[in-house]
Each structure stands twice: as structure tokens, then as C-alpha cells.
Amino acid sequence: MQEKSTFKRSRLLPVTLAAFFTLSIFGSAKAQTFCPNENVFWTENFGTGTTTAPSADVINVLHSPILPNVGLNDGYYRIINNAQQRGDWHDAPDHTPSDVNGKMLVVNGIAETFYTRVITNGANGFNPGTYGTSLYLMNTQILGAYNCGAEQILPTITFSVEYSVSATGNNWVALQSSTANSVPQTLTPTWVSLGGVFNLPVAAQRFRLSLSDGTTAGCGNDFAIDDIKFVGCPEGGPLPVKFLEISAAQKGSGVTINWSTAAEYNNKYFDIEKSIDGLNWTAINKLNGAGNSNSTLRYSSYDAKPVAGYNYYRVKQVDMNGKFDYSSIVKVKITIEKTGVSVLTNPFVNNITVDFLSNINQAVSVRLTDLSGKVIATDRWQISKGNSRMLLDKVAGLQRGMYILTVTDSNNETIYNNKLMKQ
Numbered sequence: 001m002q003e004k005s006t007f008k009r010s011r012l013l014p015v016t017l018a019a020f021f022t023l024s025i026f027g028s029a030k031a032q033t034f035c036p037n038e039n040v041f042w043t044e045n046f047g048t049g050t051t052t053a054p055s056a057d058v059i060n061v062l063h064s065p066i067l068p069n070v071g072l073n074d075g076y077y078r079i080i081n082n083a084q085q086r087g088d089w090h091d092a093p094d095h096t097p098s099d100v101n102g103k104m105l106v107v108n109g110i111a112e113t114f115y116t117r118v119i120t121n122g123a124n125g126f127n128p129g130t131y132g133t134s135l136y137l138m139n140t141q142i143l144g145a146y147n148c149g150a151e152q153i154l155p156t157i158t159f160s161v162e163y164s165v166s167a168t169g170n171n172w173v174a175l176q177s178s179t180a181n182s183v184p185q186t187l188t189p190t191w192v193s194l195g196g197v198f199n200l201p202v203a204a205q206r207f208r209l210s211l212s213d214g215t216t217a218g219c220g221n222d223f224a225i226d227d228i229k230f231v232g233c234p235e236g237g238p239l240p241v242k243f244l245e246i247s248a249a250q251k252g253s254g255v256t257i258n259w260s261t262a263a264e265y266n267n268k269y270f271d272i273e274k275s276i277d278g279l280n281w282t283a284i285n286k287l288n289g290a291g292n293s294n295s296t297l298r299y300s301s302y303d304a305k306p307v308a309g310y311n312y313y314r315v316k317q318v319d320m321n322g323k324f325d326y327s328s329i330v331k332v333k334i335t336i337e338k339t340g341v342s343v344l345t346n347p348f349v350n351n352i353t354v355d356f357l358s359n360i361n362q363a364v365s366v367r368l369t370d371l372s373g374k375v376i377a378t379d380r381w382q383i384s385k386g387n388s389r390m391l392l393d394k395v396a397g398l399q400r401g402m403y404i405l406t407v408t409d410s411n412n413e414t415i416y417n418n419k420l421m422k423q
Helices: none
Strands: 021-026 039-044 076-080 104-108 111-122 130-141 155-165 173-180 191-199 206-213 222-232 241-251 254-277 282-293 295-301 309-319 323-328 330-334 340-343 350-359 362-370 375-383 386-392 403-406 414-421
Touching: 076 309, 076 403, 104 206, 111 222, 130 206, 155 191, 173 191, 206 222, 241 309, 241 330, 282 295, 295 309, 340 414, 350 362, 350 403, 362 386, 375 386
Parallel strands: none
Antiparallel strands: 021 191, 039 222, 076 104, 104 222, 111 206, 130 191, 130 222, 155 173, 155 206, 241 254, 254 282, 254 295, 254 309, 309 323, 309 330, 340 350, 350 386, 362 375, 362 403, 403 414
């Protein structure tokens, strides 16, 4: 049975219920990997146990032993197995998966560098190349559990890396830093992942990792740190994009292509490519990537002119240095049993663009009405078998608001009837 060491206030205010360097949020413990086949040089999970002890790596804040009815005050820390070192803080274990009585660094913060660690690799030192750092942090204050009023502040944690080409001395060179700004309070314990990858330009003997709090002492600057890691990236850093899925489906007269990514690193943009034979490809659209992300992102693109039969799609991902990779290939079979209609400009400003996918040459009638049924504009278009694009250009002078566009085919059957917004 896991024990815990916590401090309880005698009274809590009511809790109000409410619904590359990366910063990502996880509701539970989750492993962090920034590069494939990483070589772990050093980790810190603060051990296990139910008592607290000082650490030589923690500086500028004071260690606080566990005493009856004594919470963790401003400028003090504990290395302990539960985050609840004050009554309005989360009753939460450490981050390390499968730990029993696993410890974490819990701090009632002040504006200081509070942690530093020098990492060496024996006589070998560190070769030029790609390395990565990561840690997990949590705002220990329960959202709404204590009313700080205008004095409410949030922790801002900066993770810095320096290197030295000599084995001794104080000749450090700043390499990179990443910051978690104003880490939010939450209703449930939420770990935030902070870190990323960087390039070491020359051979080095030592690295120095430092953690700083950019927020002054006060109500709300309370946090926990766990699972600090320093790794080498022998394959040159993380994969630019980790695709989760890609799908395509007919929608109206066109095809919608959807895909999602689990992570992105230095991702510049996506090219959406199409083929009608699965061999020869043409880019039909381009979307910007997120740059850096460690959470699931979803994207969508639209092919306004599919052909009858099979249409093949793939997504080309291009990173900041021009390297690229492809998603898997998906296909959609377009069968034209009835006329498909898609409006490409909704909301519209000066005109309404309408795409058709038809199995015959035919005339179609177009009618735009207001919500009362008053006819605003009409037109009659001759569309061709296959793809056609038409323009209703009698709408530029309309007042802003909602309108209804209706399209009927050569048999006077309604093939489109939807609301459009004029901006």
C-alpha cells in the first residue's frame, strides 16, 4: 500500500468546478521521447520514500522538514512522495510511472534559479551533435481552492542548458532555454512536459542544466518537478512529424482529406497530393504546419475536382530545412449517380462559387432568397459532364446576413438547399 506525506489545512475554501522546444500537457503519467533511439546520459526521478531530504542540486530555496501542522512556505522545498504540502494543493503522486512512494521536487517558489545539475561523460566527453532535455512540472495549486484575488500569480519555469569545453572551471556557454509561461492551475493534477532538442556545435566536457522560476513569491507560485532527463540523439533529432491517420471521403462534388499528427518538430508545411493512377502525383493544396507540437493536431483539405473512378491522396510533410516525408496513401472511388454540389465560399463577400460533379451535360437553375423567402437573385447555368465551376456574381451589394441558396437540376429536383452567410 502506498503511503503519503502531506500537510492538511483545517479548512479549505470551496472548489469551483469548471469544465524545437515544446510545452505539452498530460492528465496522467506519460513517457516523453524527443528523438528516436535516444541514448540516456542522465535522469533524475528523486527516488522513493515517505520522508523528505535536502538535495545539493536544489539551490536558493531552503529545505523544509515535515513538522506537525507546518506547510510548505514561500522559498522552501521538499523532495517528497505527494504534492499536497499545503491544504489547497493537489493530493497527487509523483509523475514517474509505476513508482511506489515515488518522490518529486515540490517548491513554494520565489524568483530564483532553484535547481542546477552538471552532467559529465567521463573521459569521452560529448561529441558535437544533437541532444535533448525534458522534464515534467505541475502547478500544485487546485483551481479555485484558495482565493488569491488580485494577488494571484502563476509559476513561470525556464529550463536552460549550458556547455563547457573544459572539465573544470566556470567557463559556461549558454546553449538553449525553454520556458513554460504561467503554468495554469487545474481541477485535477496535470503534468506539463517541457523540453526539446538542440545541437551542440563543438566537443564539450560538461553540460549544466538549470531551472529558474520567473515569478516572485506570493499566492499561487507553487509547483512540482519530476523526471528530468538528458539524452543524446544519434539519429539527429526527432522525426519531423508522426502521422496518426489519414482518410478521404466524398463530400458533395469533391473529396475531403483528413489527417492527424501525434507530434511535430520543425514542421513547416504540408502538401496535399493527388493521383488518378497511384503513380503520378500532383500537389493540389498546401497547409502550414504547427512548427513544434507534442499533442494531437488535426488537419483537413478539400479536392474540388475529383474524377470519376479512383482518386488517390497522400500528404507530403516538409520541415524547416527542406527535408520531407510522406503519409500513407488513401483512395476514394467517385461514382456519379446524381449531381453533386459544393459551395466553396461560405461565408461569401462579392460572389458565390459553386462546384458541380455531374454524370451528364445539363442545365441547372439557381435561386438565392432571404430568410423570409424573398427572391434576391436567380440564374441558369449550363454545366458539363464531370466537373464544372460556376459563379453567382449578383450578390456583392447585398446586406450582411443569412441567405438560402437553392439549386435544381434539369428534372426540377432540388440538388442543393443550404444557408449561406453574407459578410
